[in-house]
Amino acid sequence: MTTEQAIQVPADKAARGQVRHHGSGRGNLRGWMFVGPVVLGTLAFNVIPVAPTLVTSFTDWDGLSAPKFTGLANYEQMFSGSDPLFGRSLINTLIYTVGYVPVGIVIGIALALLVNNRLRGMAVIRALIFLPYVTSLVAVGVVSRWVFSDQYGIINAILAAFGITGPHWLGEPASAMAAVIVTAIWANMGFNMIIILAGLQGVPESLIEAATLDGAGRLSRFVHVTLPFLTPTIFMLSILQTIGSFQVFALILVMTGGGPGDGTYVYIYHLWYQAFTLRKMGYASALAVALFAILLAVTWIQNRLSKRWVFYQ
Amino acid sequence: MTIDETLAREQIEQRRPTMPEGDAGGGRRRHRSGGILAPTAVYVACVLVAIVAIGPFLWMLSSSFKEPGDVISLTPRLLPHPFTGENYAYLINNGVLPFLRFLGNSAYITVLVILGRLCVCALGAYGFARLQFRGRDAAFGLLLASLMIPDMLMVLPLYSAYVETGLINTHFPLIIPPIVANTFGTFLLRQFFLTIPREYDEAALVDGASHFRIFVSIILPLSKPALATLAVLTFVNVWNDFFGPLVYLSDVDKFTVPVGLAFFQTQDSTQYGPLMAGATLAIIPTVLVFVFAQKYFTRGISMTGIK
Numbered sequence: 001m002t003t004e005q006a007i008q009v010p011a012d013k014a015a016r017g018q019v020r021h022h023g024s025g026r027g028n029l030r031g032w033m034f035v036g037p038v039v040l041g042t043l044a045f046n047v048i049p050v051a052p053t054l055v056t057s058f059t060d061w062d063g064l065s066a067p068k069f070t071g072l073a074n075y076e077q078m079f080s081g082s083d084p085l086f087g088r089s090l091i092n093t094l095i096y097t098v099g100y101v102p103v104g105i106v107i108g109i110a111l112a113l114l115v116n117n118r119l120r121g122m123a124v125i126r127a128l129i130f131l132p133y134v135t136s137l138v139a140v141g142v143v144s145r146w147v148f149s150d151q152y153g154i155i156n157a158i159l160a161a162f163g164i165t166g167p168h169w170l171g172e173p174a175s176a177m178a179a180v181i182v183t184a185i186w187a188n189m190g191f192n193m194i195i196i197l198a199g200l201q202g203v204p205e206s207l208i209e210a211a212t213l214d215g216a217g218r219l220s221r222f223v224h225v226t227l228p229f230l231t232p233t234i235f236m237l238s239i240l241q242t243i244g245s246f247q248v249f250a251l252i253l254v255m256t257g258g259g260p261g262d263g264t265y266v267y268i269y270h271l272w273y274q275a276f277t278l279r280k281m282g283y284a285s286a287l288a289v290a291l292f293a294i295l296l297a298v299t300w301i302q303n304r305l306s307k308r309w310v311f312y313q
Numbered sequence: 314m315t316i317d318e319t320l321a322r323e324q325i326e327q328r329r330p331t332m333p334e335g336d337a338g339g340g341r342r343r344h345r346s347g348g349i350l351a352p353t354a355v356y357v358a359c360v361l362v363a364i365v366a367i368g369p370f371l372w373m374l375s376s377s378f379k380e381p382g383d384v385i386s387l388t389p390r391l392l393p394h395p396f397t398g399e400n401y402a403y404l405i406n407n408g409v410l411p412f413l414r415f416l417g418n419s420a421y422i423t424v425l426v427i428l429g430r431l432c433v434c435a436l437g438a439y440g441f442a443r444l445q446f447r448g449r450d451a452a453f454g455l456l457l458a459s460l461m462i463p464d465m466l467m468v469l470p471l472y473s474a475y476v477e478t479g480l481i482n483t484h485f486p487l488i489i490p491p492i493v494a495n496t497f498g499t500f501l502l503r504q505f506f507l508t509i510p511r512e513y514d515e516a517a518l519v520d521g522a523s524h525f526r527i528f529v530s531i532i533l534p535l536s537k538p539a540l541a542t543l544a545v546l547t548f549v550n551v552w553n554d555f556f557g558p559l560v561y562l563s564d565v566d567k568f569t570v571p572v573g574l575a576f577f578q579t580q581d582s583t584q585y586g587p588l589m590a591g592a593t594l595a596i597i598p599t600v601l602v603f604v605f606a607q608k609y610f611t612r613g614i615s616m617t618g619i620k
Contacts, residue, residue: 027444027445027446028446028447028448029446030444030446030524031440031444031445031446031447031449032440032446032448033440034436034437034439034440034444034524034528035436035437035440035441035449035452037433037436037437037493038433038434038436038437038456038493038494038495038496038499039437039452039455039456040493041433041490041492041493041494041495042455042456042459042493042494042496043455044490044493044494045467045471045490045493045494046459046462046467046494046496047455047458047459047462049466049467049470049471049474050462050466050467050470051470052469052470052473053466053467053469053470056469056470063472063473063476064476111362114355114358114359114362115359117352117355119352119355119356121359122359123607125359125362125363127603127604127607128363128366128367129362129363129366130603131366131367131370131600131603132366132367132370134549134553134599134600134602134603135370135553135596135599135600136552136553136555136570136571136574136595136596136599137553137555137571138553138555138571138572138574138575138595139571139574139592139595139596142574142578142588142589142591142592143369143370143372143373143589143592144369145578146373146585146588146589147369147372152585154368154369154372186365186366189366190366243463247463247464247465249555249556250555250556250571250575253555253559253575254575254578268465271465272560275468275469275472276560281469281473284469285469288463288465288466288468288469289466291463291465292463292465292466295463
């Protein structure tokens with residue numbers, strides 16, 4: 001939509017005889033006075049800094065003294081297995097992503113269908129569900145660490161009411177990862193709900209009515225009419241959430257600190273630890289470049305697969 | 314030059330529903346209830362979901378007023394029985410982690426970023442939406458492309474640049490880049506500015522107004538809803554930012570609320586009371602802003618046809 005409008009604007013102006021501004025020295029200067037700050041700011045803080053990351057990824061550098069060029073050594077270290085935590089963090093990130101993205105989207109769909117009812121008080125319900133999303137992930141992590149606490153946590157208190165002794169959630173690698181995933185789903189369910197709610201509006205009313213007349217039941221209408229129309233939204237969410245999942249950090253740092261053992265030690269945690277605790281800026285840069293490559297690859301695969309299931313009108 | 318603002322606003326209100334996709338235009342009402350459940354079942358489900366969504370927050374709030382022994386009670390109760398402000402007092406007076414200071418730091422950083430970002434993004438959006446100049450489309454393409462670069466690729470060089478320039482451990486990295494390098498806000502406002510009828514600028518130009526004058530006296534007043542939306546989104550992002558302050562700050566005195574809270578947790582992981590008080594203080598501003606911003610969210614939703 002944006003590019004389309006960008007093209008429309010000049011045509012619009014030309015039609016009104018305003019082309020005289022185009023190309024005139026004063027007009028150019030004026031234009032740049034308006035867009036200059038954001039363009040220069042983006043160049044300085046977003047675009048230009050990418051190049052040094054590529055360069056330092058081929059060096060051994062502590063961030064302070066002069067970097068030593070080491071060629072592909074950082075990349076060799078990653079892929080030859082001499083940094084076992086690289087593989088571990090990648091696997092943990094994948095587990096997190098696979099656990100979080102699909103379930104998060106299914107819950108988002110369920111919630112969107114629920115609050116799409118035109119009943120009194122729905123706006124309040126929508127707001128309440130959205131609330132965890134606008135809350136700091138650190139606060140969410142603090143609260144959820146406590147919710148999952150083995151002795152004082154509400155989950156084990158509820159289990160105890162049924163005579164079940166709850167596990168030490170954050171004390172075992174598998175259940176700690178599960179607790180982090182559940183927390184992430186909880187924190188983001190409002191966002192997924194809102195996006196899918198918007199997607200539900202793209203479903204043509206007439207098709208639902210036609211299906212109803214043909215005698216399709218509610219479930220059948222959902223599966224055969226609504227769901228296909230939601231697939232572009234679901235696809236977009238799955239891309240966004242996957243990219244977000246590969247960068248999960250605050251929640252991990254606060255809830256588990258990467259532990260127990262290396263049970264929740266994820267990719268960005270590894271990158272952060274290498275860069276700012278071990279001061280291996282060169283290696284951390286290589287990790288950042290590899291992350292970018294991984295994200296491109298994953299997005300490309302998702303895109304390819306989408307041709308099989310995403311339905312465009 | 315007199316512009317009838319009310320008339321202008323009405324025209325924009327009429328135009329705006331066509332902006333997002335959907336069929337809200339013309340006030341057409343939906344017939345479908347949209348649901349697959351009976352109303353009673355819907356309400357029951359809604360209440361359960363709402364409890365799951367905000368239950369932990371309520372418990373957090375309640376525990377922040379409990380005495381230490383009750384916070385970690387094995388038989389938890391929702392209402393604090395001996396009601397005490399002790400946790401808040403400890404949080405504020407413990408001397409090691411000055412929480413009020415964190416709140417102050419977060420507040421001033423957030424306010425500066427919101428004000429600065431509104432100015433820079435609005436100026437840029439006006440330039441891209443309303444002006445013709447050499448290099449405009451290339452510059453716009455550059456901004457679009459920059460959206461695709463992951464943060465991680467620029468954090469490390471920026472970090473060392475800040476070290477070299479002595480800007481590390483200052484609030485500069487948390488304030489200036491978020492103000493001047495916000496492409497999303499520029500896009501958002503540009504989209505809105507494009508919906509404002511061009512006739513207004515032209516009438517003003519004929520009357521001899523400068524573009525800056527048009528920007529300040531016509532476009533900005535008509536764009537209050539969009540500016541407010543950007544302000545709210547910025548508030549939530551900046552107030553909750555964790556990675557930036559964690560990486561760029563080392564003096565405790567300079568911490569913002571999320572980093573302070575995280576440190577509090579690692580330092581006193583067993584003291585749930587003060588921790589819950591801190592988490593409560595951390596989310597109160599967001600909740601207030603969110604409640605205040607509700608109408609923008611609901612308007613966004615109603616624009617797409619949901620009621």
